[in-house]
Amino acid sequence: xxxxxxxxxxxxxxxxxxxxxxxxxxxxxxxxxxxxxxxxxxxxxxxxxxxxxxxxxxxxxxxxxxxxxxxxxxxxxxxxxxxxxxxxxxxxxxxxxxxxxxxxxxxxxxxxxxxxxxxxxxxxxxxxxxxxxxxxxxxxxxxxxxxxxxxxxxxxxxxxxxxxxxxxxxxxxxxxxxxxxxxxxxxxxxxxxxxxxxxxxxxxxxxxxxxxxxxxxxxxxxxxxxxxxxxxxxxxxxxxxxxxxxxxxxxxxxxxxxxxxxxxxxxxxxxxxxxxxxxxxxxxxxxxxxxxxxxxxxxxxxxxxxxxxxxxxxxxxxxxxxxxxxxxxxxxxxxxxxxxxxxxxxxxxxxxxxxxxxxxxxxxxxxxxxxxxxxxxxxxxxxxxxxxxxxxxxxxxxxxxxxxxxxxxxxxxxxxxxxxxxxxxxxxxxxxxxxxxxxxxxxxxxxxxxxxxxxxxxxxxxxxxxxxxxxxxxxxxxxxxxxxxxxxxxxxxxxxx
Amino acid sequence: xxxxxxxxxxxxxxxxxxxxxxxxxxxxxxxxxxxxxxxxxxxxxxxxxxxxxxxxxxxxxxxxxxxxxxxxxxxxxxxxxxxxxxxxxxxxxxxxxxxxxxxxxxxxxxxxxxxxxxxxxxxxxxxxxxxxxxxxxxxxxxxxxxxxxxxxxxxxxxxxxxxxxxxxxxxxxxxxxxxxxxxxxxxxxxxxxxxxxxxxxxxxxxxxxxx
Numbered sequence: 001x002x003x004x005x006x007x008x009x010x011x012x013x014x015x016x017x018x019x020x021x022x023x024x025x026x027x028x029x030x031x032x033x034x035x036x037x038x039x040x041x042x043x044x045x046x047x048x049x050x051x052x053x054x055x056x057x058x059x060x061x062x063x064x065x066x067x068x069x070x071x072x073x074x075x076x077x078x079x080x081x082x083x084x085x086x087x088x089x090x091x092x093x094x095x096x097x098x099x100x101x102x103x104x105x106x107x108x109x110x111x112x113x114x115x116x117x118x119x120x121x122x123x124x125x126x127x128x129x130x131x132x133x134x135x136x137x138x139x140x141x142x143x144x145x146x147x148x149x150x151x152x153x154x155x156x157x158x159x160x161x162x163x164x165x166x167x168x169x170x171x172x173x174x175x176x177x178x179x180x181x182x183x184x185x186x187x188x189x190x191x192x193x194x195x196x197x198x199x200x201x202x203x204x205x206x207x208x209x210x211x212x213x214x215x216x217x218x219x220x221x222x223x224x225x226x227x228x229x230x231x232x233x234x235x236x237x238x239x240x241x242x243x244x245x246x247x248x249x250x251x252x253x254x255x256x257x258x259x260x261x262x263x264x265x266x267x268x269x270x271x272x273x274x275x276x277x278x279x280x281x282x283x284x285x286x287x288x289x290x291x292x293x294x295x296x297x298x299x300x301x302x303x304x305x306x307x308x309x310x311x312x313x314x315x316x317x318x319x320x321x322x323x324x325x326x327x328x329x330x331x332x333x334x335x336x337x338x339x340x341x342x343x344x345x346x347x348x349x350x351x352x353x354x355x356x357x358x359x360x361x362x363x364x365x366x367x368x369x370x371x372x373x374x375x376x377x378x379x380x381x382x383x384x385x386x387x388x389x390x391x392x393x394x395x396x397x398x399x400x401x402x403x404x405x406x407x408x409x410x411x412x413x414x415x416x417x418x419x420x421x422x423x424x425x426x427x428x429x430x431x432x433x434x435x436x437x438x439x440x441x442x443x444x445x446x447x448x449x450x451x452x453x454x455x456x457x458x459x460x461x462x463x464x465x466x467x468x469x470x471x472x473x474x475x476x477x478x479x480x481x482x483x484x485x486x487x488x489x490x491x492x493x494x495x496x497x
Numbered sequence: 498x499x500x501x502x503x504x505x506x507x508x509x510x511x512x513x514x515x516x517x518x519x520x521x522x523x524x525x526x527x528x529x530x531x532x533x534x535x536x537x538x539x540x541x542x543x544x545x546x547x548x549x550x551x552x553x554x555x556x557x558x559x560x561x562x563x564x565x566x567x568x569x570x571x572x573x574x575x576x577x578x579x580x581x582x583x584x585x586x587x588x589x590x591x592x593x594x595x596x597x598x599x600x601x602x603x604x605x606x607x608x609x610x611x612x613x614x615x616x617x618x619x620x621x622x623x624x625x626x627x628x629x630x631x632x633x634x635x636x637x638x639x640x641x642x643x644x645x646x647x648x649x650x651x652x653x654x655x656x657x658x659x660x661x662x663x664x665x666x667x668x669x670x671x672x673x674x675x676x677x678x679x680x681x682x683x684x685x686x687x688x689x690x691x692x693x694x695x696x697x698x699x700x701x702x703x704x705x706x707x708x
Contacts, residue, residue: 044562441556450557450629457626 035351036328036344042417043286043444045294050413053331053340053384054365056350057377060106062093067109072100075373080142080180083361084133091368091375092131092141097124099131099141104361106375113139116150116158123158125150130180134187142178142191149178149189149203162189165201165209182250182258190258192247199278200247200260214260214274216244249310249322249357257281259311259319267291267305271321271332285336286444292323292330302326314360316392322358322367327351329358329365329378333391337418340387342378343367350376383412390422399426421445428452433459501534510535513608517649521656525601533600536607537579543610544568544575546617554624558635582606585675586654589668595658605653609646616642 038052062075076095083089087104098114115124130142138159139152148163165176177194178201184190189203190213199212220228228236249261258274270291273282284290292306306323308330313319317334327345332338344351354371363385365378380388390405403426406419413419421443427436428448433456440449461468509530513520524531548568551561583606587599597605620638627635655665 446557447629453557454628457628 034342035346035348036342038340038342040338040341040416041287041294042415045287047295048415050340050416051383052342052381053387054329054342054378054380057364057379059349060375060377062100062373065100065102065106065109067112072109072112075100077370078356078368078373079370080130080357081359081366081368081375082131082133083359084137085135086137087361088133089359089361089366090131090133090139092128094127094129094144094370097126097128099125099128099139106366106377111156113141113152113156116152116156118158118161130178130192132182134183135185136187138183138187140181140183140189142181144177144179144194147176147178149181149191160207162203162207165203167209167211169198169212170209180248180250182252184252184256184258185254186256190250190252192250192260195246197244197246200250200258200274213278214247214258214272214280215278216247216262216272218244248308251311251313251319253313259313261308261311261321263307263309264291264305267293267296270306270308270323271311271319283334283336285332285338287338290332290336292321292328293326306330309355310357312358312360312365316395318388318391318395320358320360320365322355324355327355329367333418334395339391339418340384350378352376383409386412387418390419394422399429402426415442417443417445419443421448424448424452428455431455500529501532502538503532505530506532506535510539510608510611513649513653514612517652518656521605521653524604525597525657525659531601531604531608533603533607536604539607539610539614540575540579541572543614543617544572546614546621547571547575550617550621554621554635555627557627557629558624558632579606581676581679582672585679586668586672589671589675590654590658593658593664593668593671595660595668597654597657601657602654605657606650609650609653611646612649613642613646616645 034052034055037049039047039049042048062072065072073096075091075093078091079094080092081089082092083104088110089102089104089106091100091102093100096114098112100109101111101113102109115122117123125141125143126145127143128141129144132140134140137154139154141150141152143150146163148161150161151159153159163176165174178191179194180192182190187205188210191201191203193201199215202210202213204210228239231239245262245264247260247262251259253259256276259271260274261271262269264270268289268291269282269284271282272280275281282290287294292308296303296305298304302325304325306321306328307325308321309324310322311319312322318331318339320329320331322329323343327343328341329343330338331340343355345353347353352367352369352372354369355367356370357368359366359368363380367376367378368374369376386405386409390402390409393399393402393405399422402422406416406422409416409419410423420439424436424439424441424443424445425448427433427439428451433452436452437449437456440452509520509524510532513524545568548566548571551559551566552563552568583599583603586602586606587597589595590597590602616638620635620642623638624635651662651665651669654660654669655662658665658668660668
């Protein structure tokens with residue numbers, strides 16, 4: 001009896017130990033830790049669930065930040081963040097009329113800019129909406145309600161003020177309300193202004209208004225044209241105007257190409273890459289879509305196309321767009337392939353209420369929420385790191401090295417089309433056409449698959465040329481002989497008759 | 498079996514491909530020359546070839562998500578379309594002095610799927626040996642086959658009803674109009690029948706809950 005109870009206890013203990021070890025040794029899946037679904041769209045536009053590429057790390061509020069021994073107080077409707085080349089974070093604390101400068105971790109405040117010396121008079125900001133830092137470390141502040149862009153030096157002294165753009169193309173009485181601002185290597189200012197549908201406003205280094213940039217053309221369908229032809233003057237006056245969409249966010253890459261996000265009512269193109277002449281040179285990828293979510297059908301508030309409110313150029317052709325509609329972050333590579341999607345609306349850490357700006361600092365992505373007045377840090381996961389590195393290697397033309405990374409991606413996400421295509425291309429260059437075809441087919445890379453197949457077919461034909469030629473020659477000779485014999489047999493048959 | 502699928506029936510069917518004018522005429526005017534079951538079998542084979550082409554043709558030319566292909570659904574669709582086409586053509590040609598019987602129409606339409614089926618099979622095989630820039634061959638094969646099938650169908654209907662070409666084309670057009678009307682009526686009928694059914698069903702539930 002006693003022995004039995006001891007045995008039972010031992011078994012129970014062993015069972016508990018096994019269960020316990022099992023629970024601890026199970027790898028914790030990343031998607032279990034994040035408060036949002038992470039997915040991607042495949043070739044067919046279907047949703048494919050993927051591991052999380054980024055996971056929330058921390059949330060920073062203004063109240064927790066200390067400057068000169070006291071809390072700086074919560075941010076109020078902050079609208080923009082910017083990361084300088086030195087790795088400092090500049091936050092446009094719009095409601096508090098100040099610019100807060102912090103280190104890359106947002107652990108300590110380095111400076112608070114709320115006033116500057118304007119020709120001997122102390123001047124302040126009124127609703128500073130956007131902020132940017134140039135390569136020469138000058139701070140550009142879109143001082144929206146003061147209708148000007150203020151340029152400050154690092155020491156806080158005024159460099160210049162850009163206001164009152166003068167041009168024939170501007171209406172009389174135009175009020176300049178700058179919202180977002182960025183600056184290129186030559187200190188040209190690119191500015192998104194309120195109610196300015198004609199494009200991004202460009203100012204030369206000396207503050208002179210140079211013109212509009214990257215105007216979004218309005219597409220009127222044939223059908224709409226037809227109805228406008230039929231309509232009377234009164235009807236036409238009442239119908240809605242065809243106004244191009246405004247730009248919402250802006251960033252610039254080291255080569256001087258401007259990335260600008262806009263809200264596309266059709267959900268097809270929410271971001272543009274503008275060359276120095278203002279032409280859109282972005283690549284749209286296999287789905288021919290840069291508009292965020294593809295499956296947007298429905299009539300609820302939550303349905304409809306994504307609304308990109310900001311864009312950040314990261315590195316090696318990778319850029320991320322922030323969707324205000326569903327709080328998601330869409331990351332594309334330089335070919336327009338959608339790399340990964342994460343983020344969402346909500347109240348948990350890692351979700352947003354009204355996301356307004358996105359930046360990249362170090363390897364992290366930081367997102368500013370203007371309603372919660374918080375900044376959320378996102379760390380890249382193993383999955384995200386592998387994709388980022390592989391895409392970067394491919395961008396540098398180093399596809400051979402990328403293969404190892406793509407193979408690791410496949411361990412986490414078996415049907416990842418980019419990874420399969422990457423591996424397939426490597427096999428193609430290595431000359432293993434059968435393997436190349438296998439991977440390129442899963443990757444839906446039709447053109448490369450065709451190339452691999454062509455070479456494979458060629459190989460088989462050249463390798464077996466002797467066999468084919470022998471068969472053909474034997475067949476021709478055989479037929480010839482056969483017909484001769486047949487004739488002779490017939491002839492002799494006739495003679496016998 | 499040989500009554501429907503005898504050697505002569507197969508021979509006659511193959512002859513419609515090479516001599517459509519002659520053979521469709523004889524099918525109409527000689528007893529037991531054509532075979533409706535054979536025509537239905539050909540439609541069945543056509544459906545199989547159609548599905549096979551969508552599923553098996555090479556990745557290079559095939560932009561169809563294999564998960565969306567349902568062979569049974571396509572078979573039913575093809576058979577229903579075949580039935581509708583025959584019935585609507587018959588109902589139109591009855592009014593337009595056509596000489597053909599429903600049987601002849603069914604044979605004419607069924608037999609004319611044969612070249613299309615053959616070409617679909619051929620194209621599927623060819624597609625597995627071509628690269629991206631050789632897609633034109635695949636397209637040409639398909640276009641030629643389908644065009645031949647359609648021409649055969651028009652000739653078949655023309656010969657079966659003893660029409661001129663112009664009148665045939667007119668009836669073909671009217672056939673499609675009739676087809677739409679039939680579909681509309683069927684939808685209307687099922688809708689109304691559903692209402693009647695619901696009516697009796699609600700009476701039944703009322704009676705049950707009354708006790």
